[in-house]
Structure formats: C-alpha cells, structure tokens
Amino acid sequence: MNKVINNKAWWLVLPVFLLVAFSAILPMMTVVNYSVQDIFDASTRTFVGVEWYQQVLQNERLHDSLLRQFIFSACVLLIEIPLGIAIALCMPTKGRWASACLIVMAIPLLIPWNVIGTIWQIFGRADIGLLGWTLSELGISYNYAANTMDAWVTVLVMDVWHWTSLVALLCYSGLRAIPDVYYQAARIDRASAWAVFRHIQLPKMKSVLLIAVMLRFMDSFMIYTEPFVLTGGGPGNATTFLSQTLTKMAVGQFDLGPAAAFSLVYFLIILLVSWAFYTAMTHNDQQR
C-alpha cells in the first residue's frame, strides 16, 4: 500500500511513545548510572568510569553463564523451529477440529511461568511425578536435581513443551495466508509434497518464521523464572543462565555496578542479534 507522507501522524504515535519511554528510558538511564558508579548506600557513591565494564568482561562466572546461555538458545531454536513447522503442517486446515487444536496448543502459553516450573518440577520427580517415575521404572537412572545432563534435558524439554506451540501457531497462520492458486499450480505441475514445501510453503512462511526465530531468541536468551523454579540453577551451576547470574549479583551480593554494566552488555548482545534478524526481514520486504 502506498503510504502518504504525513508528519502529523506523530500526534497519533505520541501516546505510545510517552508511555513506553516512561517505562523504558528512565530505568535504562538508571542502569547506565549504576554501571559507572560504585554504590555503598543511598548517599555514598563514587564515579568509577569504565572499571566495572573491564571487570565484568573478564569475569569467569559471567563467561560461563554466557556460554551456557548461547548453547541453550541455540538448542531451543534448533529443536523448536523445525518441530513447530512440522506441527503446523500437520494441523487440519479448517473446521471444529482446527479450532480445538488451536485452543489446546495455546494452553502452555497461558500458564504463568513459575507454574510451568512447578509443573515440571513435580512431573520429573521420581517419587511423585509421572515422568520421573516412568523413567526409573524403565531402569533409566534419572534425577534432574543431581545429574547435570538430566537437568539440561529437563530444562530443554520444558522449554520445548512451553514454547513450540508459539512457533506452530505462527507458522500455521503463515500457511493459511497462502492463496489456493499456488497449490493448484503445484498440482498441475505434479509437484511432490517436498517440492510444494520447499518452493511454496517455506518461502511464504519466511516472514512469520523470522518473527518466530526473533521472539524465541529474545525470550530464550532472557529465560529466568522457569529454570529458577525447576532446578534453582543447579546441580552446581549447570543450569544457571545469564539472568540468574545477574540477579544473584544485583540482589544477592548487591554488586549493583558490575551487574548493571553486564546487563547493558547483555542488552547489547540481544539487540545486535535481533537487529540482524530485523534487517534481514526488512531487506526481504524491499526486494518483493
């Protein structure tokens, strides 16, 4: 659609701008403020410049959790995106059954995050949870609270359970938007199911897929509540992700300066990756 250039449209955007700026810019500036000062109490503080930044960039613990965070997000994306696409392709196209599927699939998305942690905490226990009990009956030793591997698998399965539906819903809406003409043309050409997927469905889903990747990347990179409830970051530090390390620093040890400095670095990493996705998307738009 050709849009008219009209700078008065700013008046319509102004409420959103003010509202979001109020909740975004002020806290952000506070964090920047923390990150360059050494704070002892409410009235005693000294300016330390970039000292905290130098310190956090050499902090081993932060490096470890950053690495874990990247591995986790990569695993999440690699599992959830293909699975979500597959499920969207399996879903019925219309009728009662389709809306029933949509409702059931939306359930995990609607559960508060700490409840998700609680559900899996119970579900995985060998004495009272179905999953833990079944696995130990099958002779597989499984204990998410003590074994690093088990803890990782549980956190990953929990995330897949929680968020794959979002990817599937997005892909499903992308698929529904493909006009029937394309499929008719494919039938005339006797295209195989794979060819239809590769040359019609996948390209048409590209834009929603990029949104899905972006949303999943941002959310998985900031994951906090669910692993915190499920494993408490343990065993050891095995499932302590970045948010949790930062919260420990800021609230537990009251190292506000370093925590603030690192959270800005953290924010920049997310921003950079998301910007790359966003540019890919808009670039795509211009080509069309």
Added chain:
Amino acid sequence: MTIRKTLALLLYILFLLVPIYWLLNMSFKSNTEILGGLTLWPQEFTLANYQVIFTDPSWYEGYLNSLYYVCLNTLISLLVALPAAYAFSRYRFLGDKHLFFWLLTNRMAPPAVFLLPFFQLYSSIGLFDTHIAVALAHCLFNVPLAVWILEGFMSGVPKEIDETAYIDGYSFPKFFVKIFIPLIGSGIGVTAFFCFMFSWVELLLARTLTSVDAKPIVAVMTRTVSASGIDWGVLAAAGVLTILPGMLVIWFVRNHVAKGFALGRV
C-alpha cells in the same frame, strides 16, 4: 500420509496435555496421597485443596489482583496502540521505521536487572503496590506487540474506506470510532488475547512492584512452601486455577487467532 500427520499431531497434543493432566490429578488429591506413592488418578477424590483457595481471602484476592491489573493493562495497551497502529499503517512520517524498531527493542531488555530501577521509579512517584503500577510496567512489552498486531489488521482494510468517509464529512475521531474500529473488531480481539496472555504470565515485574494490596497470584503461590515442606495439593490447585482465565479468553478469539500474524507488517 494424512493418517501419519494426524498421528503426529495427536502425539504432540498428548505431550502437551500429560503434564497438565498430572497437575490436575494432583490438585484433587490429599497431600498424604501425593507423597504416599504414585497413583494415576485420585484414589480419594477431594476438593479440599480448592476449598482452601476459595475460602482464604489472601488466596482469592491474589487472583482478583492479577485479573485487575491484567485487564487494566490490556485496556491501556489497546487505547494507546490503536491510534499508533493507524499511523503506522496509513502514513509515513519522520523516523517511523526507527520508532518501530525502538518499540520492539523494549521486549529485549533483560528484566532481571531492570527490576531495581523499576522499583525505584514507581516508588518515587508513589505508585508502589498499586495495580496501575504493574499495568503500566507491563505496557513496556505489551504495547509494542499490540501496535504490531493491530497494524497488520489495519493494513488489511482498504484505504478507500478512509477516503470515502472523509469525503462524506466524517471528522477523524468520528470516523475512527464509528467506522474503523468495528471493521477491525477481530484484530482487537486477537490483540487483547495476546496482551492478556503476556501480562498474565509475567512474574518478576509484578512481584517486584507489589507487596500487599496488589499482590498477584503468582507471588501468593510461593506461600505454599512452609517450614513443614511444600503443600503440593494446594500448589497444584492454584496452578490449575491460573490456567482457566486464559482458556476463557482464547475461547472467544479462537477463530481469529491464526489470522493475527499472517497479516503482519513483516
């Protein structure tokens, strides 16, 4: 091929439902039964856990508080996002693309460390422990989303409708309320659903910005952990009850929810 597809879908749905069934199952058991051993369905069916929640004000007020700020947030998000989405869908203006991306970046701020600044900000303006504080804080991630979804729906409405209305002598506010809003009714429904969802599931900000008067249910739930161990039954019942409002909301928009993203700007 279709049978295999249906089977795969059924397997996935089973995978989604089993943990929820387990929660439901536990909520109807007594604590002795839960800890006594594994039973696939409640041997002694009891509603005692639910009774605790519905009779104790500190429990059910948690639900009311949560519902209150979630509805407030949905309302505020929709009110400010509607005109903004209209501007994005109809006009080009100075800095529009940057503004849109900036809105999106607000979803990327790691909440964990922004908690303290948020706490200070809302305390300093005297809104700490009020519903409006949580509602406003949740706007940070809901408003960008609302703008994005609504913009998609609005772009689907032909521009000729606007022009015809202006020629017929409608002023902008009158046109917007009387003609345009009814046209994108389903879009508003879908947006409301997503705002409701993200505000309902958020824990960290809601917990930080409240203490007593506006304490959300997700914070009340931590009470089940006491010196004598965890009260699993009540915890499970509370969990089940947190799922219900969302299901009610999705029931209303079930036929439109798939449309929401397909029409989007990107």
